[in-house]
Ligand SMILES: CC(C)(COP(=O)(O)OP(=O)(O)OC[C@H]1O[C@@H](n2cnc3c(N)ncnc32)[C@H](O)[C@@H]1OP(=O)(O)O)[C@@H](O)C(=O)NCCC(=O)NCCSC(=O)CCCC(=O)O
């Protein structure tokens with residue numbers, strides 16, 4: 001997005017935009033997945049961001065905890081009302097597409113800045129119904145949920161267990177006499193803890209509980225439980241529900257707790273698309289017990305896109321600010337330079353710019369895999385489930401971690417002002433870092449990936465099980481480490497280098513594992529003793545996969561101008577070279593010391609090239625100023641005016657002498673006289 005009136009724009013930003021080598025709109029359309037989507041997004045932005053319904057009277061940072069919640073709930077309900085009732089909005093987007101854009105972290109996060117209390121309803125409750133409910137159950141629930149007649153959340157994590165699902169303690173015991181399930185939290189540690197919107201917003205929840213029927217436990221299953229009266233919103237008998245208190249970020253999302261005291265629900269409130277319990281209490285097995293975990297797979301895919309979007313915002317703010325900010329002289333006597341001119345600053349920002357594209361290409365391919373698995377024939381679905389699980393775990397972990405670290409690098413790149421709430425970087429950083437924990441803690445996700453890799457590598461697949469397409473290389477002959485450097489250092493050569501590292505690390509882990517077991521160590525303990533190597537293998541596999549998606553994605557792009565193609569090729573190369581500095585390519589023999597020096601020189605040259613396009617590139621992300629919500633990142637670069645204007649809004653500045661002076665400081669000053 002460019003400023004409306006160019007004459008008020010910061011001159012350095014104008015100068016940056018003047019020497020752009022490519023067509024920014026082409027990148028905007030690419031990121032929106034088509035120019036039609038760009039138009040749709042603009043119309044929605046115009047409608048919502050110019051609507052006074054969604055204005056904040058006071059910046060949320062100055063509100064109390066309860067006021068913040070109330071303010072964000074007001075706006076999120078108004079957003080849903082617009083979609084359900086306003087034909088103008090429906091004509092723009094259609095309900096489904098529009099709600100998706102608002103309730104994910106796109107446009108909506110400009111409106112509900114501090115977290116959206118209704119997000120989980122759309123992001124997990126509805127997807128859980130779609131992936132877990134039978135046709136009849138969908139007919140009953142989806143319409144009501146969609147129309148906002150009921151508001152739900154996804155209650156899985158407990159005080160005692162988040163990662164280890166089989167450790168959940170909440171029970172759902174079937175009573176064939178009444179044809180009901182009895183939901184119960186038997187211990188303190190079984191209290192549901194964390195679900196977004198659970199505290200004060202949701203009146204229903206999908207609750208994951210251990211299913212007991214005919215005296216046997218069948219593991220975690222999903223049940224719909226009504227929590228609050230639909231009219232008064234009072235919590236129902238047997239339900240203790242509330243909010244868990246302030247968090248690092250997204251404080252208006254009323255993450256909550258839930259304790260169930262022998263709560264009875266009808267049999268048909270168990271979600272029965274995959275497994276069923278008959279009236280008499282007989283358990284009907286699903287085709288795979290892992291289908292119950294389908295909602296998490298979907299959300300892991302969504303997180304890759306969300307994390308990438310946050311990084312786009314952070315790097316837009318930091319890059320524009322770095323073009324406006326002048327600090328120190330590069331050459332004494334020549335005047336202060338834009339901080340973007342320092343090579344060290346380019347090294348902070350340009351890899352983040354490249355990461356935006358690596359994440360986009362990888363997340364899109366993952367989304368295609370997700371769709372082909374979930375919409376394909378049942379048998380193919382089951383065959384591809386392990387690969388989808390592993391790719392979604394690995395890419396979720398990588399995108400969450402790369403983007404969180406990237407956002408923080410952008411914050412640091414803004415020096416002191418990046419620490420100010422008005423830069424919006426603290427909020428972006430705290431919201432993004434949560435993606436490393438929720439929906440599968442990152443290390444736990446890496447260990448899932450490693451488990452699969454080792455299984456494929458050591459021929460541990462069950463009979464009839466095929467290795468997925470992304471791990472076929474584990475079965476192929478090892479690439480030639482002595483190939484000439486011009487072959488090893490190409491884009492595909494570097495992708496190959498990651499695969500070599502994966503195989504070498506798996507070999508190391510397997511040998512260590514065998515040595516330990518042969519020496520008498522219990523096999524699971526031996527595996528834990530190898531887990532650092534295994535996590536390295538998983539990370540190299542996903543890095544190689546992301547590099548491969550980036551290279552293939554750029555190769556396959558069609559219809560772009562030569563300038564745009566070149567800039568994307570350079571970003572791709574920069575990404576590959578940035579990560580090639582990992583010790584793994586050197587340690588496992590793909591690169592020599594001389595190769596590394598050569599790649600580093602190429603990397604530094606690319607920094608200089610791409611520095612010219614940095615501002616135009618972040619402009620091409622086309623993020624509305626209201627969404628950036630940043631004193632440092634607005635398109636016109638009026639950084640210092642905005643910083644000062646925002647500081648004046650502090651409640652402390654509404655009085656020259658604060659009341660607290662008379663209460664505390666004056667007595668101290670007096671007593672020390
Ligand atoms: C870590 C695991 C994957 C382990 O599962 P487990 O059943 O204990 O399994 P195991 O014995 O290690 O493995 C058994 C086997 O099942 C596989 N598997 C596990 N999950 C899946 C899946 N989804 N699809 C397909 N396959 C799956 C595993 O790889 C194992 O395969 P194998 O036996 O090796 O062939 C699981 O417990 C898990 O997913 N934990 C993470 C919990 C989580 O993600 N919670 C999310 C809560 S909701 C949330 O955070 C929302 C935030 C959203 C927001 O605020 O916006």
Ligand SMILES: Cc1cc2nc3c(=O)[nH]c(=O)nc-3n(C[C@H](O)[C@H](O)[C@H](O)COP(=O)(O)OP(=O)(O)OC[C@H]3O[C@@H](n4cnc5c(N)ncnc54)[C@H](O)[C@@H]3O)c2cc1C
Nearest residue numbers: 154155156157161162163194195196434438439440441443
């Ligand atoms: C902002 C936010 C929103 C959330 N929203 C929801 C929601 O809507 N619904 C919901 O149900 N939950 C929600 N959660 C909970 C979230 O899904 C869990 O916190 C997450 O899955 C991690 O589980 P845990 O907290 O039990 O961490 P733990 O598993 O206790 O992790 C603690 C440490 O132990 C390590 N560890 C754990 N297991 C292993 C292992 N097997 N091997 C090696 N190391 C291990 C981890 O790596 C980590 O370092 C939310 C959490 C947050 C922060």
